[in-house]
Amino acid sequence: MKKRQMYFRMIIASLMRRRSRMLVALLSIAIGATVLSGLVTIYYDVPRQMGAQFRNYGANMIFTPAEDKLTLEEIQQGAAVLNGKDVVGIAPYRYENVRIHERPVVIAGTDMTGAQATSPYWHVEGSWPSADGQIMIGAGIAESFRLKMGDLLEVSYTPEEAGEDAETVVDRITEFEITGILDTGGSEEDYVYVSLADLEALTEKPDSIDVAELSISATSEELAAYAEQISNAVPAVNARLVKRVTASETTVLTKLQALVLLVTIVVLALTMICVATTMTAVVTERRKEIGLRKAIGASDASIIKEFLGESMMLGGLGGILGSILGFIFAQQVSIHVFSSSISFMPALVPITILVSVLVTGLSSLMPIRSATEVDPALVLKGE
Amino acid sequence: MSLLELKHIYKIYGELHALDDVSMKVEKGEWVSIMGPSGSGKSTMMNIIGCMDKPSKGEVLLDGVDISKESSKNLTTVRRDKIGLIFQQFHLVNYLTAVENVMLAQYYHSIPDEKEAMEALERVGLADRARHLPSQLSGGEQQRVCVARALINYPEIILADEPTGNLDEANEEIVVDLFHKLHDEGTTLIVVTHDPEVAEVAQKTIVLRNGRVVKEVVNQNFTGKIHFSEEGTHVTKTDLKSEEEIKAEESK
Numbered sequence: 001m002k003k004r005q006m007y008f009r010m011i012i013a014s015l016m017r018r019r020s021r022m023l024v025a026l027l028s029i030a031i032g033a034t035v036l037s038g039l040v041t042i043y044y045d046v047p048r049q050m051g052a053q054f055r056n057y058g059a060n061m062i063f064t065p066a067e068d069k070l071t072l073e074e075i076q077q078g079a080a081v082l083n084g085k086d087v088v089g090i091a092p093y094r095y096e097n098v099r100i101h102e103r104p105v106v107i108a109g110t111d112m113t114g115a116q117a118t119s120p121y122w123h124v125e126g127s128w129p130s131a132d133g134q135i136m137i138g139a140g141i142a143e144s145f146r147l148k149m150g151d152l153l154e155v156s157y158t159p160e161e162a163g164e165d166a167e168t169v170v171d172r173i174t175e176f177e178i179t180g181i182l183d184t185g186g187s188e189e190d191y192v193y194v195s196l197a198d199l200e201a202l203t204e205k206p207d208s209i210d211v212a213e214l215s216i217s218a219t220s221e222e223l224a225a226y227a228e229q230i231s232n233a234v235p236a237v238n239a240r241l242v243k244r245v246t247a248s249e250t251t252v253l254t255k256l257q258a259l260v261l262l263v264t265i266v267v268l269a270l271t272m273i274c275v276a277t278t279m280t281a282v283v284t285e286r287r288k289e290i291g292l293r294k295a296i297g298a299s300d301a302s303i304i305k306e307f308l309g310e311s312m313m314l315g316g317l318g319g320i321l322g323s324i325l326g327f328i329f330a331q332q333v334s335i336h337v338f339s340s341s342i343s344f345m346p347a348l349v350p351i352t353i354l355v356s357v358l359v360t361g362l363s364s365l366m367p368i369r370s371a372t373e374v375d376p377a378l379v380l381k382g383e
Numbered sequence: 384m385s386l387l388e389l390k391h392i393y394k395i396y397g398e399l400h401a402l403d404d405v406s407m408k409v410e411k412g413e414w415v416s417i418m419g420p421s422g423s424g425k426s427t428m429m430n431i432i433g434c435m436d437k438p439s440k441g442e443v444l445l446d447g448v449d450i451s452k453e454s455s456k457n458l459t460t461v462r463r464d465k466i467g468l469i470f471q472q473f474h475l476v477n478y479l480t481a482v483e484n485v486m487l488a489q490y491y492h493s494i495p496d497e498k499e500a501m502e503a504l505e506r507v508g509l510a511d512r513a514r515h516l517p518s519q520l521s522g523g524e525q526q527r528v529c530v531a532r533a534l535i536n537y538p539e540i541i542l543a544d545e546p547t548g549n550l551d552e553a554n555e556e557i558v559v560d561l562f563h564k565l566h567d568e569g570t571t572l573i574v575v576t577h578d579p580e581v582a583e584v585a586q587k588t589i590v591l592r593n594g595r596v597v598k599e600v601v602n603q604n605f606t607g608k609i610h611f612s613e614e615g616t617h618v619t620k621t622d623l624k625s626e627e628e629i630k631a632e633e634s635k
Contacts (some may be wrong), residue, residue: 003490003494005495007490013479294459295468297460297491300456376435379468
C-alpha cells in the first residue's frame, strides 16, 4: 500500500467513523458555503433582476424632436443605434386636441404594443385597443363622461388650418369602441388612446410624433452613452434619459450590491470563526491521539498534513453541499423578492468549493499549529 | 558496547531533582524492569529513554550515539526508527481498526504493508479481530494490538509503560507471555512497572526512589514467566531492600 493510500484511508476513516463530531463541522462549513454561494448568485443576478424590476417603472429614455416634430423613420433610426439589444419597448406618442361631447380632451396616438412594454405598470380594465376603431380611455375621462367599456364614443377633431375661418370649420368625426379603461393614478387617466393609424386617419396628418418613450435594459452609464450616440447619429432626435428612473436604479443597485457584499464578508468571517472554533475543539479532543502519533514517530509536518487534509476534505464536502443549497437559497430569495427565477451558474460550483476549501484550510491553520505543540510524553503519563 | 547506556543523568525542574545522577546499562536482547513508587522518577526516565525528553545533565547513549543533545526533530526520528512503545492506556486511534492501528506505525516509519501488519496481529493472536475498532476489543486485546504496533517496525528496544496496569490477571499473563516470546526472539525489553509480579519476571530489575537508582537486582531464576501466589500477591525472588534500609541509605 502506498503512503498516500494510507493517508486518505486515515482521513476518510476519521471523517466517517467520527461522524457526529464531523457533521457539526461539516454543517457549519456547509451553512457558510450556502450563504456565500447564494449571496454571490444574488449579487450577480441582482442587476438583471433589478433592471427587470425597474423596467416595470416605465421608460428610461425619451426621444424628443430637435425641432418641431419627429417622424417614425427618425425614431427607427435612433433606435437602430441600439442594434435592438436590450430594447424592451418603444412607444411613439402623438398628442392632439379633440372634443368628446363638445368638451376638449387630449387624444394620444401610439403603438399599443410599444406602450404596453414601456408602461407595464399601467392597469387596464378590459383590453388594450388591438384593431382599428378601438379606443382606450383614461379612468378620469370615463368618470366625467360616464363611459363604460363597450360604449361607442364619437371623437371630433377640428383641423388647425380651418381655425381662422370659423364659418368653414368642418369637424372630422370618428366613432370608436371603448375596449379598455386605463387606471394609473396619474395624469394618463385624463387622456384617451388610439392607434397611430387611427389618429392619422382622424387628423389626416401623417407622421407627426411629439415624443417617443423607450424602455432599455441597461445601466445608467450605458444609457448615457446610448443617448449621446443617438443624438449624434440622428440630429433630428434629442435623446434624453429619464433621470428619475435611471438614477434611482443605479442608487438602489449600488446599495443592494454593497449590502450583499457586506453580508458576504460577514458570513465569510463568521464561517472562519466557526470552523476555527470547531477545529480547536477537534484538536483539543484529539490531544491524546496527536500525542500518540508523535510518540510513534509522526513529525510536525505529518500532523499538519493530516489535520489540514481532514479540514480541507470537510471544506470540499461543505463546498459541494453549499453549492447545491446555495442555489436553492438564491432561487427562493429570487422567487420571493423579485418574483422571478434565477439561472444556475455552473462556474460558481468550483469557485464555491475552492473558496470553501481555502477558508476551511486557512481557519484551521491556527488550531492545527497548536496540535503540533502537543507533547508526545503525555501518552506515557496515563492521563 | 551496551545497546542503551545512561551516564550520570540528571533531570532538574527548579528545585526538584526528578532524576538525580542515574546511571544504568541495558544490553542487546536484555529484559529490564524499572520499578519504583509514584514520584520516584520512573516516568521521567521513561521519557528520556523513549526520546520524548532530554536530560538536564548526563549522556544517553543509544547504540553508542549520544542522543541527549539531539533536537526534538532528530529525537522523533530516533524514536520512530529504534523504539517501540507500549502504553498503560493502550492509546489506539479509536476510529482506526486494529490492523490500521498497526499500519499507522508503519506509515510513519516507512511504507504501510497490510500483510505484514496482519502477520504482527497473528503473532499476538488477534488475526481474527483485525477489522475491529478499539471500542469492539477488550482491554487485553487492545494491549495486544498495542504490542503488535510496537513491534511492527522491528525496533531495537520495546519500551513498555505499565503495560499491565489496566489488565486483569488473565490478560496480564497473556501480555507477559508475549514479552517472553519477544525476548526469546532477541528483542530488548524495558518495562516500567510498579507491579512486582511483572517486574520480577525480567532478567534485571532497577529500583528507583526519589530520582535515584537504589537497587539493581539480577534475577538469577529468570524464566520470563509470571507467577502468582495463591492470595494474588507476588512471590519474592529477590532481596529488595526494606523501606528502613533505603531510608537509612538516603540519610547517609
